[in-house]
Amino acid sequence: MFEKIFFLLCLSTALAEQLCRPEASDGYRVRLSIKTALGDEAYVWNDNEMFLFRATLAFAMRNQISGQEFEVSNIIVCDETPRVSFWFVVTSPQNTSQLVDKESVEEAVRKSRNRINSAFLLTDKTLEFIGIPPTLAAPVNPDTPPWLIVFGLVMGAVGAGIIVLLASSVVQKKRKNDEKPDDEEIDEETRVKTVENSAASEGIYNRSFSDDERFTHM
Amino acid sequence: MRLVLPNPGLDLRIPNYEDLNRMDKEEANDRPKWDNKAQYILTCVGFCIGLGNVWRFPYLCQSHGGGAFLIPYLILLVLEGMPLLLLEFAIGQRLRKGSVGVWRAISPYLTGIGIASMLVSLLVGLYYNTLIAWIMWYLFNSFQDPLPWSQCPLNDNGTEFVPECQQSSTVDYYFYRVSLNSSASIADSGEIHWPMVVCLLAAWTVICICYIRGISTSGKAVYVTAILPYIVLAIFLIRGLTLKGALSGIEFLFTPDVDELVKPTTWLDAGAQVFYAFSIAWGGLISFSSYNPVHNNCMQDAVILTAITGFTSVYAATVTYSIIGFRATEKYDGCISENIMTLLNAFGLPEDNITASNYETELNHLNSSYPDTVLGLDIKTCDMHKLLSEGVEGTGLAFIVFTEAITKMPGSPAWSVLFFIMLLCLGISTLFGNIEGVVVPLKDLNMFPKKWPQEALTGTTCVVAFIISILFAQQSGLYWVTLFDNFAGSVPLLTIGLFELIAVVHIYGIDRFNEDLEFMIGHKPSIFWQISWRFISPLIILVILVFYLVTQAQEELTYLVWDPNSVEFPTLASVPYPSWINAVIFFLAGVPSLAVPVYALYRLIFSCCRKKKCIQKKNEPNL
Numbered sequence: 007m008f009e010k011i012f013f014l015l016c017l018s019t020a021l022a023e024q025l026c027r028p029e030a031s032d033g034y035r036v037r038l039s040i041k042t043a044l045g046d047e048a049y050v051w052n053d054n055e056m057f058l059f060r061a062t063l064a065f066a067m068r069n070q071i072s073g074q075e076f077e078v079s080n081i082i083v084c085d086e087t088p089r090v091s092f093w094f095v096v097t098s099p100q101n102t103s104q105l106v107d108k109e110s111v112e113e114a115v116r117k118s119r120n121r122i123n124s125a126f127l128l129t130d131k132t133l134e135f136i137g138i139p140p141t142l143a144a145p146v147n148p149d150t151p152p153w154l155i156v157f158g159l160v161m162g163a164v165g166a167g168i169i170v171l172l173a174s175s176v177v178q179k180k181r182k183n184d185e186k187p188d189d190e191e192i193d194e195e196t197r198v199k200t201v202e203n204s205a206a207s208e209g210i211y212n213r214s215f216s217d218d219e220r221f222t223h224m
Numbered sequence: 225m226r227l228v229l230p231n232p233g234l235d236l237r238i239p240n241y242e243d244l245n246r247m248d249k250e251e252a253n254d255r256p257k258w259d260n261k262a263q264y265i266l267t268c269v270g271f272c273i274g275l276g277n278v279w280r281f282p283y284l285c286q287s288h289g290g291g292a293f294l295i296p297y298l299i300l301l302v303l304e305g306m307p308l309l310l311l312e313f314a315i316g317q318r319l320r321k322g323s324v325g326v327w328r329a330i331s332p333y334l335t336g337i338g339i340a341s342m343l344v345s346l347l348v349g350l351y352y353n354t355l356i357a358w359i360m361w362y363l364f365n366s367f368q369d370p371l372p373w374s375q376c377p378l379n380d381n382g383t384e385f386v387p388e389c390q391q392s393s394t395v396d397y398y399f400y401r402v403s404l405n406s407s408a409s410i411a412d413s414g415e416i417h418w419p420m421v422v423c424l425l426a427a428w429t430v431i432c433i434c435y436i437r438g439i440s441t442s443g444k445a446v447y448v449t450a451i452l453p454y455i456v457l458a459i460f461l462i463r464g465l466t467l468k469g470a471l472s473g474i475e476f477l478f479t480p481d482v483d484e485l486v487k488p489t490t491w492l493d494a495g496a497q498v499f500y501a502f503s504i505a506w507g508g509l510i511s512f513s514s515y516n517p518v519h520n521n522c523m524q525d526a527v528i529l530t531a532i533t534g535f536t537s538v539y540a541a542t543v544t545y546s547i548i549g550f551r552a553t554e555k556y557d558g559c560i561s562e563n564i565m566t567l568l569n570a571f572g573l574p575e576d577n578i579t580a581s582n583y584e585t586e587l588n589h590l591n592s593s594y595p596d597t598v599l600g601l602d603i604k605t606c607d608m609h610k611l612l613s614e615g616v617e618g619t620g621l622a623f624i625v626f627t628e629a630i631t632k633m634p635g636s637p638a639w640s641v642l643f644f645i646m647l648l649c650l651g652i653s654t655l656f657g658n659i660e661g662v663v664v665p666l667k668d669l670n671m672f673p674k675k676w677p678q679e680a681l682t683g684t685t686c687v688v689a690f691i692i693s694i695l696f697a698q699q700s701g702l703y704w705v706t707l708f709d710n711f712a713g714s715v716p717l718l719t720i721g722l723f724e725l726i727a728v729v730h731i732y733g734i735d736r737f738n739e740d741l742e743f744m745i746g747h748k749p750s751i752f753w754q755i756s757w758r759f760i761s762p763l764i765i766l767v768i769l770v771f772y773l774v775t776q777a778q779e780e781l782t783y784l785v786w787d788p789n790s791v792e793f794p795t796l797a798s799v800p801y802p803s804w805i806n807a808v809i810f811f812l813a814g815v816p817s818l819a820v821p822v823y824a825l826y827r828l829i830f831s832c833c834r835k836k837k838c839i840q841k842k843n844e845p846n847l
Contacts, residue, residue, distance in 0.1 A: 037569065039565075039575060040575070041575040041576060042575060087572030088572060088573060088574040089568055089569065089571075089572040089573055089574060089575070090574070090575075091569070091572060139383065139384070141383075142378055142383070142384065142385065144378055145372075145375040145376070145377055145378070146370065146375070148368070152364075152365070152367050152368045153361070153364035153365045153367070153419075154364075155367075156363075157364050157422060157423075157426060160360075160364075160430075161425075161429065164426075164429050164430055164433050165429070167433050168429070168432065168433050171433070171436055171437065171441070171679070172436075172679060175437070175679060
């Protein structure tokens, strides 16, 4: 009796080993870089962590292929290295000697990548599935390019400045033109006064020179 | 050497001392003047300190023996730069005219010098403002987090990055593809890249408003544009010194290599750099000093400006190399980490086995035990020296090296904004002198109607220049800018400088010049100035010019292109220029240089013909 059980156990492990080999056709290599990701807070990789990994992967497979109930025993792991990298294959729950095909596994991992990463506090870069490239985050593209906004502000300020400066020089010119007729009136009065003064001082005052001086234009 | 060529009628063309004193007292309002001395000094400092101080001098310093380069630089600064500076200041202050007016007053045959200065200022101004436009583009794009040059765009099906970006780097891609959309050759103009046109419009409008009323508006603007770069450099210095690896950069910069002093190219490069650093022969300095009061102490100004330029060059170089050191260290650390990961993954070793400290020993150990495997891994050698020397000159420094360094700093958008505002101020303050050197000669040559106010002159010049500079907004714009940089701003400036020295010493007369300086500042210039003006400076310029022409004639003309299809991608490929470029080079370098003799010749023929006609008329019997 015990021999039969022993024999069955040996057979199943042997089968499992046969199914899971490095470079097997339907498996993937996983590599974890815990110390790189977490530094001082890194946890030690042990069998419990491995159990969690297998459970997470079973969860991912359940999400992918609805109806089939994947168990932890369906995820077979081999070729563990001290690097913390290993090979895994997924067996079908209905037939434990048959492997689930590569594409389904890939799809499952892709869909639940985020959940798998968070279970281990890692990221796409530190929990690598060799052969399954992570979907890259699209670069942030705002609707209105921000540079147009800044450009608009700058040009608006500069344009307003130009208009203000031009307007002020036009206004200044107008003021100068307005002042000139006023100057002429004042000159008129002083001229009359000088005539009166000169008449009082009994001299012939030749006005032509003084007029010229007053109307010297800049 | 007291050789003075005959120059009849000189006294009729220039104001004499009594006139000068009278003009100074009366403050004739026809000519603009500075509000105060500080405005004048700041404008000159802004003009001299430009983008070249940030991205040309540090590269020269580092490639010519580090700290040892300072020796030829400082020596030539004093022997070549300072005398020419005083010459331009003094002649402008004495004759009280812009560059064309000054040379025309000395002798009508010499008007060509002023015309040449104007042409050079125009050509240089065109491409310089394009650099400002690029800086503005980066500045406008710095107001977002994350910075656009820190990420690659995805390709169409979103699985990986665009191959051009993947192979080079995010900053390279952003500069060559997104900002400029460069074609692969100068002959391939492609279409006009509209973001660049928009930025060019912004650049020319900003210059227009700053200079719209001449120095009365630009004089106010320099308070900001001349002082802000120093503040920003200080901020970057403090930030830079707190970053890891900054000191290795500074060490790399200043480590003296005394062997370099023996090579002639070091001295020639130092001489050329001093010449361009002082913005001599552009005509702007003559204009600026002509707005000074007559008795302003221009000798003191020349010495102050020389000291400031020397100090700023070293200061900017320190800041630049601290940031370069930081970037190189980051890249080096990244390279080592990558190699460590490769080794760990290949040999399945736990993560702690190989760290940065025992990387070398472990690598050798693994190489000796499993040489084939290690060879198959294709481990890259991480060379700190190479990282410190790559891409550190010219536009590559600002737009590629620095932008990359900034993305690695925390709070990148703020640093990016600061950096590009500093570059903008440096560039704009130089452009004030540039546009002064274009607008004032055009006015003196009566190219504009006399009735037009200053605003119209500035506006017209800016509009015309903007239209011409759309040439640089094409897809081949980058290559045109490099072409202009290499040829418009090199040989012509040296020839003009040489002609200026000869004109003042031998045609105006060094004795008269000395008396003028005595009248203006109270004492004659010392023996140092006499010897430099007469012998040392012209000799240095002549040697640089001849050597430059000889080397240029011998080399095949090549330029660097961004070609994703080339073998060396992402390194820029070196490609020969097409043959029609020789005509363009002649236009850029030859026309301004030849303007002096050609104009003199034209004038000679013109006056000979007039004399002949006059004589003929006299001899004709009265009708």
